[in-house]
Amino acid sequence: MLPMKQSEKRTRRLGGWGFEGEDFEPSEQLLTWLTKRVGPAGPPLRGDKIPIPDLKPRALPEIPLEVTFDSRDRLFHARGQGLPDIIRLRTGTVNAVPDGIVRPSNSREVEAVLAACRGRGIRIVPWGGGTSVTGGVNRPSGDESVLCMELERMADLVDLDTASGLAVFGPGTTGPKVELSLAEHGFTLGHFPQSWELATVGGWVATRSSGQESLGYGRIEDMVAGLEVVSPSGRLHLPTLPASAAGPDLRQLIMGSEGRLGIITQATLRVRPRPQLTNVDAYLVPNINRGLDAVRDLVWAGIPLSMARLSDPQETTVAMAIGLGSSSFAPLVQGYLRLRGIRNDGCMMLVGANGRPEIVGDTLAGARSILSTHRAVSLGRRPGRHWLRDRFRHPYLREALLDRGWATDTLETAVPWSKTLATREKVVSALENALSGENERAAVLCHISHPYIDGTSLYFTFFFRCASDTDATISRWAQLKRAASEALVNCGATITHHHGIGVWHAPWLKAETGELGLEMLSAAVQRMDPERILNPEVLLDPTDRLEV
Amino acid sequence: MLPMKQSEKRTRRLGGWGFEGEDFEPSEQLLTWLTKRVGPAGPPLRGDKIPIPDLKPRALPEIPLEVTFDSRDRLFHARGQGLPDIIRLRTGTVNAVPDGIVRPSNSREVEAVLAACRGRGIRIVPWGGGTSVTGGVNRPSGDESVLCMELERMADLVDLDTASGLAVFGPGTTGPKVELSLAEHGFTLGHFPQSWELATVGGWVATRSSGQESLGYGRIEDMVAGLEVVSPSGRLHLPTLPASAAGPDLRQLIMGSEGRLGIITQATLRVRPRPQLTNVDAYLVPNINRGLDAVRDLVWAGIPLSMARLSDPQETTVAMAIGLGSSSFAPLVQGYLRLRGIRNDGCMMLVGANGRPEIVGDTLAGARSILSTHRAVSLGRRPGRHWLRDRFRHPYLREALLDRGWATDTLETAVPWSKTLATREKVVSALENALSGENERAAVLCHISHPYIDGTSLYFTFFFRCASDTDATISRWAQLKRAASEALVNCGATITHHHGIGVWHAPWLKAETGELGLEMLSAAVQRMDPERILNPEVLLDPTDRLEV
DSSP states (O other): OOOOOOOSOOOBOTTSSSBTTOOOOOOHHHHHHHHHHHOSOOSOOOOSSOOOOOOOOOOOOOOSSOEEOOHHHHHHTTOOSSHHHHHHHHTTOOOOOOSEEEOOSSHHHHHHHHHHHTTTTOEEEEESSOOOSSSTTSOOSSSSOEEEEEOTTSOSEEEEETTTTEEEEOTTOBHHHHHHHHHTTTEEOOOOOTTTTTOBHHHHHHHTOOOTTHHHHOOHHHHEEEEEEEETTEEEEEOOOSOOOSSSOTHHHHTTOTTTTOEEEEEEEEOEEOOSEEEEEEEEESSHHHHHHHHHHHHHTTOOOSEEEEEOHHHHHHHHHTTSSOTTHHHHHHHHHHHHTOTTTOEEEEEEEEESHHHHHHHHHHHHHHHHTTTOEEEESHHHHHHHHHTTTTTHHHHHHHTTTEEEEEEEEEEEGGGHHHHHHHHHHHHHTOOOSTTOOOEEEEEEOOBOSSEEEEEEEEEEEOOSSHHHHHHHHHHHHHHHHHHHHHHTOOSOSSSOOTTTTGGGTHHHHHHHHHHHHHHHHHHHOTTOOBOTTSSSOOOOOTTO | OOOOOOOSOOOBOTTSSSBTTOOOOOOHHHHHHHHHHHOSOOSOOOOSSOOOOOOOOOOOOOOSSOEEOOHHHHHHTTOOSSHHHHHHHHTTOOOOOOSEEEOOSSHHHHHHHHHHHTTTTOEEEEESSOOOSSSTTSOOSSSSOEEEEEOTTSOSEEEEETTTTEEEEOTTOBHHHHHHHHHTTTEEOOOOOTTTTTOBHHHHHHHTOOOTTHHHHOOHHHHEEEEEEEETTEEEEEOOOSOOOSSSOTHHHHTTOTTTTOEEEEEEEEOEEOOSEEEEEEEEESSHHHHHHHHHHHHHTTOOOSEEEEEOHHHHHHHHHTTSSOTTHHHHHHHHHHHHTOTTTOEEEEEEEEESHHHHHHHHHHHHHHHHTTTOEEEESHHHHHHHHHTTTTTHHHHHHHTTTEEEEEEEEEEEGGGHHHHHHHHHHHHHTOOOSTTOOOEEEEEEOOBOSSEEEEEEEEEEEOOSSHHHHHHHHHHHHHHHHHHHHHHTOOSOSSSOOTTTTGGGTHHHHHHHHHHHHHHHHHHHOTTOOBOTTSSSOOOOOTTO
């Protein structure tokens, strides 16, 4: 099920998602839908010729480790994978890049680099997979010299306790390497964010990542058993424990700290026996209300599903167009809708289970029994197989659309069940009405994919037209982002379910923690990094930098 | 299943567990076993005439709320439920009591009390159920005036979101009140620590409590969705969210803070539909190794059990003597042991499930199938029914034994599966050999009752003889506690799985967090309570006060 052929080294694409040579082309139906919903394409933002500026590096102190000053390396490490990052890279408008890249091989080298930077006014940006979509790895904007700490050499399974199901990984280990190294021993981590092929263990932990099978395996927070962290004030070793009542859980303070409390140099993760079978069943439910009730009932009944995903009517329609549904699936949907006379209300639902075959069978049968009380109609296994096949490829669509003059981005949140419908409506409405141009409008799709006992995530995909120039296009994006963020905060929804705070969400963090909460956190950060060496603009700095 | 008749007001016992009129008498077999294992009883420490000292209160500032100075009230709030607390109360050797008791009715009154105490050198001890067994609610030892903040008036279900399964409780709400108020609406919290009848929501959150059905319902940390906290620096409102990636989880900083970061004035908890059925099956497994493997296999297979409990051979033997087994159960065990020729190795296991009847049936059948591969022999449902009936009554046994001249206490930890056997052996050995007197020895029982993916709790019960006087008896206990704590730390086990740090575990906290971890935490505490008003000797003060 997982693309496990990682033996050949692939090259990361500059100014776009993923690897060179990999693409995900939009279908004609999607382009027609886009034209109808947001208008004809704007100017294309092609990515086939990325200009690489030859920027002179600022002074760096003597680092007891090789520092790279290569221009492409520095440009690659200047920005993450947010839409404005990609737009700036494609248009050659990235004006600030790190002054050097350092690649430590172990935690002692990390310590040595931090020691060399102390008292020198240097900033360090820790770099895992570089997939942040919140500006979380972008070069800080200040005048100080910036060193990017690339952790790709600390990318191994360091230790495996097979009796306990505990695996120690270096922070630079990517998803495929995690799974390949565990598969040899019959284990899986079960953490499959959409960025799985690129993102790393350290990044997952630092940003509170959540994978597509979080219903079964939990979020990364549920997987972290122990941590080693190197901060400017010293090394923190948080021991590997299944549970403890020994004061506040300091692991939970490191998780989500996005580098501000230290650099994660090792993570001990809870792993599980590799499932023998994974099946995903697809259904159509009559409308979003029934769908939400159905998902909640599945969770409340304790059916041990690995995933449950519900698309809203808009996404259900588009799912066919972007190829999530098979060709035989599309008429089925349409037939169902006609039959019910609810043209635009049907919602696609995927429910998955994995483990031993008899458990998978019982689990999906239990789900079917509950779904039938919500008038769900089975669509069989094919949509689920297509989803499993393409689940890490959808992000490539963004660049294919930019090539044609449309822009797309995603954002996500989580809310209690009782606020789910209202939050969806308000965020969709905020996005649809955010753009100032008279004929400019955004189209929005939504799904839930991480249900919990008490609520669920909401994941929004929005589309708009590229503007006449780079700044104007980024300004459109910023208008959308600000409108959605305000709507989220006003709904009492979290500013992020699994993308982290980074730079772009930081203006809205206080709405969640309060001033005092931020100050409590800042006090801990101040103790660990009094000189603000590490990633100083993420998390706690509320400056609006959406248009940088 | 739960003792839900809480309409009549029962009176809390002074100098002993629970309520006046409630007892749990030891069987003759247990007394014989004790005599054989630790020697004949020491001097009885009777609790029927607790002397109430008439101590003049120190000066308190003007509090904008009624303050009680009643001697019994102050003595009751001087100490928690640790063994030395009870011994000191019974022997009239509690020399320091709070100077007054204040009973706020809402968070504004909590704020007003804190405001009145700021800048006055006053200490405040938040009081939930008063069931701490770690010195966590004991009057601080310094010269400052001490106000005990009794939260019994903030003891209600404040709000219930039935669509989300979210219940807001005041901090002083006890277990029975939680369940009674939820049962009216068809919900349960599912949090059943042994102290359930006495302990409170605020105490559970502040000490990271874990209930007997944690395998199914999770620890209190898994149940907390939102918190309101009042600190000397202001009010902290942490919003109700199912999950978030918005920075470190500040709820996880409050949980386990034992009052040091503020007083919990409201907790929003995740609740679930009340199960229609709870069944507990009993088994005997050939030995502890097979038992541990069996429990781990149950968890790894994802069987949705609500509980799994495995007694070591010693506890299995004693379980019969204290009445956990029924009269028909005892011969069965003995017969099984004889049959197998493994006189002392058999281990009793309980596995429980709850929910809809068909799910309970499937779950217990799934468990049976896995247990059979470990040569488990079924003992039917009777031991489980007895355990459910008595599960909140066992603590009363302590006072019944003190009345006769024996002392008993418990301690607990958690470790990865691979360290479980070694940790059990080392802690048992440390306890058995801790006492300095030539003929003094402790007897130790152990069970696991909170299994996790990557490890399990270990719960130890130990017995010893009362010494000739109060201080000597407490000194014996302190020797045992120090020996066990050192053993835990040396095994890499946590100093506490669910009892918290309080005062008595504080000397060993640094072994888990490291110096830097403690300083990071202290920085947050300093921001919230710069004058050290709240419970200043718990958690962060490493002074050994075991014999105070």
